[in-house]
Amino acid sequence: MLISSVEELIFEVIAIFILIVFFDYTFGWLERKTIAKAQLRHGPTYLGKFGVLQNLADILKLLTKENVMPKNADKLVFSTVPLLLLALFIFLVYLLPFPNSLGIDISIGLLAIFVLLSFSPLLIFLTGAASGNKFSLISAQRSVIMSLAYEVPLILSVAAVALYTGSFNIANIVYSQARIPFIVLMPIGFFVFFIAMLAELERPPFDLREADSELIAGWLVDVGAPYYAMALFVDYTRMFLGSLLISLLFLGGWLGPYLPGLIWLLIKVFVVAFVIVIIRATTVRMRLDRLMRFGWFWLLPLAVLNIIFTFIFFVK
Amino acid sequence: MLTKINVGPIHPSTHGVLRLVVTLDGDTIVDVEPHIGFLHRGVEKLAENRMYMQSESYMEKIDYVAPMAYSDLYVAAVEEAMGIHPNERAKYVRLILLEFQRIASHLLWLGTFCNDLGLMFTMFTWTLKDRDLILNLLQDVTGSRMFYVNMRLGGVSIDLPPNFEEHANKLLDYLEKRFKEYEIFLEKNPVFIERTKGVGVLKKEDAIALGVTGPVLRASGVNFDVRRDYAYYVYEKLHFIPQIQTKGDSFARYKVRMQEMKESIKLIRSALKLMPEGDALGMPIKLISPPVKEKEVIVRRELPRGEGMIFMVTDKQRPYRLSLRTPAFINLSALKYIAKGASYADLFSILGSLDLVMADVDK
Amino acid sequence: MLKPIIETIKALGKERFTTTFPEEKERQPDNYRGLHRLDVETCISCGACERICPNRTITMVDANTSKGRRKLPQIDIERCLFCGLCEEVCPTRALTLTKNYEYTEFDRRHFIRRPEELR
Numbered sequence: 001m002l003i004s005s006v007e008e009l010i011f012e013v014i015a016i017f018i019l020i021v022f023f024d025y026t027f028g029w030l031e032r033k034t035i036a037k038a039q040l041r042h043g044p045t046y047l048g049k050f051g052v053l054q055n056l057a058d059i060l061k062l063l064t065k066e067n068v069m070p071k072n073a074d075k076l077v078f079s080t081v082p083l084l085l086l087a088l089f090i091f092l093v094y095l096l097p098f099p100n101s102l103g104i105d106i107s108i109g110l111l112a113i114f115v116l117l118s119f120s121p122l123l124i125f126l127t128g129a130a131s132g133n134k135f136s137l138i139s140a141q142r143s144v145i146m147s148l149a150y151e152v153p154l155i156l157s158v159a160a161v162a163l164y165t166g167s168f169n170i171a172n173i174v175y176s177q178a179r180i181p182f183i184v185l186m187p188i189g190f191f192v193f194f195i196a197m198l199a200e201l202e203r204p205p206f207d208l209r210e211a212d213s214e215l216i217a218g219w220l221v222d223v224g225a226p227y228y229a230m231a232l233f234v235d236y237t238r239m240f241l242g243s244l245l246i247s248l249l250f251l252g253g254w255l256g257p258y259l260p261g262l263i264w265l266l267i268k269v270f271v272v273a274f275v276i277v278i279i280r281a282t283t284v285r286m287r288l289d290r291l292m293r294f295g296w297f298w299l300l301p302l303a304v305l306n307i308i309f310t311f312i313f314f315v316k
Numbered sequence: 317m318l319t320k321i322n323v324g325p326i327h328p329s330t331h332g333v334l335r336l337v338v339t340l341d342g343d344t345i346v347d348v349e350p351h352i353g354f355l356h357r358g359v360e361k362l363a364e365n366r367m368y369m370q371s372e373s374y375m376e377k378i379d380y381v382a383p384m385a386y387s388d389l390y391v392a393a394v395e396e397a398m399g400i401h402p403n404e405r406a407k408y409v410r411l412i413l414l415e416f417q418r419i420a421s422h423l424l425w426l427g428t429f430c431n432d433l434g435l436m437f438t439m440f441t442w443t444l445k446d447r448d449l450i451l452n453l454l455q456d457v458t459g460s461r462m463f464y465v466n467m468r469l470g471g472v473s474i475d476l477p478p479n480f481e482e483h484a485n486k487l488l489d490y491l492e493k494r495f496k497e498y499e500i501f502l503e504k505n506p507v508f509i510e511r512t513k514g515v516g517v518l519k520k521e522d523a524i525a526l527g528v529t530g531p532v533l534r535a536s537g538v539n540f541d542v543r544r545d546y547a548y549y550v551y552e553k554l555h556f557i558p559q560i561q562t563k564g565d566s567f568a569r570y571k572v573r574m575q576e577m578k579e580s581i582k583l584i585r586s587a588l589k590l591m592p593e594g595d596a597l598g599m600p601i602k603l604i605s606p607p608v609k610e611k612e613v614i615v616r617r618e619l620p621r622g623e624g625m626i627f628m629v630t631d632k633q634r635p636y637r638l639s640l641r642t643p644a645f646i647n648l649s650a651l652k653y654i655a656k657g658a659s660y661a662d663l664f665s666i667l668g669s670l671d672l673v674m675a676d677v678d679k
Numbered sequence: 680m681l682k683p684i685i686e687t688i689k690a691l692g693k694e695r696f697t698t699t700f701p702e703e704k705e706r707q708p709d710n711y712r713g714l715h716r717l718d719v720e721t722c723i724s725c726g727a728c729e730r731i732c733p734n735r736t737i738t739m740v741d742a743n744t745s746k747g748r749r750k751l752p753q754i755d756i757e758r759c760l761f762c763g764l765c766e767e768v769c770p771t772r773a774l775t776l777t778k779n780y781e782y783t784e785f786d787r788r789h790f791i792r793r794p795e796e797l798r
Contacts, residue, residue: 034691035438037690037691037695038438038687038688038690038691039437039438039440039441039442039690040441040442040445040690040693040694040695040696040697041441041695041696041697042695042697042699045699134319134321204434204436205434205507207434278684278687278688279684280436281436281438281687282438282505282683282684282686282687283435283505283507283508283683284430284433284434284435284505284507284508284511285433285434285507285511286507286510286511287510287511287659287661287662288343288659288661289659290510366733369764370731370732370733370764371733372762373733373760373762373764374733438687441696442690445696448696455707455708455711456708458710459708459710459711459712459763460711460712460761463760463761463762465762465763465764473767474710497686500682500683500686501682501683501686502683504680504682504683505680505683506680600767600768601731601764601767601768602768603727603730603731603768
């Protein structure tokens, strides 16, 4: 996992990029089909066998349309900040270790990821506020408040994992789950991390920003068509990041019998993504002040309790 | 600082074309002003220029979710003006079809209510599947799925087919099972309970003073139902019980409609058992109507949305003046008083629980 | 929170309820009210259908039949409500409603169907 020459660097960059694109495309198809099956319909069936080429057709259609910008928008910010957001999330995937000598191995990997992840509310607020539209401003404010409340339990539950392992290196965390994965050792921590991750990814029940039936898709109301395609890409890359973090930190990463490591990792990532999609099909949206109350009064004490338990029982 | 937001005519949650101008103070609603009239088609004026049985089709298009209820309201007014009474079997047949229509209307309401809260169509497709099975049954009886035009003077246009009873009983068993599953799906979901309990409370005195009707009134604790107090067809023989809840919030309005659906299933079962043999066909359409005996007629019925009233001044071949009081119009005017002091996201929960259909408001 | 999720997963295994339209079509009952069909030989040109229609859909126009030149009903599909009153009032049952519900056109003028086309 150490970079020794320029060819290896280029090979790793391209390999992980292909992995991201593969996951985004497959997850897009999986989400549409699963939600359709849960709603007793078919989903895309026309293009390709089982509708596999449908997302490709949608993205090609969106990229060929004209880019319209509203008059009140701040042109510089509005056209560059979404690209920065995409670059941020792709960069964060590169900081994670992958098996079979792909990926970068850093000794402070965990800290680096969560420090950079907290840039995302700032960029999201900038895209919403630069639209010059009342609805986008309201949804940008809501998403910043929500991220503020849910980042603290997120980091606290990860701190319990780091406390148990004794290092910030994600590869070490995965190897120390060789006997028991952390979901069994600290179930409260897993619960807190899962729900706080749903709030960071802005998936239902926490999808205030794109509240389809209240503000008609919030900040995406008047972006141009190419930016809409990029917003989808950002959404799915964020899902990939979230599911990877859950499976690396709590489910045992790439360890498992019989199959090569990369296949196990992908299986775990897809199982987590499937559970997130089923939750989307089942719940209604939460109201903002209830959400705040849930974050501060329920998740935060549970996360602190988790750290205390871990310290007492497992750290000598 | 007060801001005004325009929840415009084209919006995914307003059940038609309704414009609301909402005045907000931060996140709290101070005032709601509805602007209506986008769907006005002049039904009352159209009926003045057509013969009696020609405007039955226009009356059905007032409410596209439960058309048979309005058609029954109009034809009952014409029958009373002419002095024609339906026979015993015709009353039973009309009651069975109307109660099926009520279940279908409440199923559609359940789907769109969950849609407004943010569920994104899961509950909507499930309840539309059940409504589709009911519409298939009605299609076998009347020939059409949406605008039936099957009420005639003194009965219905096509009688029930011979195997109707067993199909209906099978469908009712399936629906009972589904209602249990819907209750588990919604009431064991803590997010749904948080979104609807304690939201939009309407007290008993306010409900009577504002004049609301239907499930909205019964959810605030008032014991009034047209099917028991001004009974028509055969509701007295079938021992009908109105369903009451006392809290007056969105959850109570949801619960009243679920209970009403189960009560309708019981009514249909007992009506199918007690129905006598005979002929339920009414008079076929002719170019000249029978003579009219009364000058002014008032008829009330319990529509799925509330209480509907029709006041008709008659002439020889056509109504001289027709005046309709539709329930959704009155329920919408109560929105301003219910929503004062609530937060912005609660507005859609309240609006969904009032069960509005804009064609009903605008006629 | 767990029971609703189990309900959703149960729904994944149920049979699909939507049909893929041009390949599969649903069945219809016999008294379905679709497009009109005129039996030219039986029509006696009484004009009852024109008088009973609420929306002034039917007009009687001149047409050539085997019994000479007579007036037959012409139907404007854009105005029709498909209420079925014209079928019920026709004394000889010459005008009936069939099960056809697919009648799309590219030009609006083709929606006025002359009696010869109502076959």
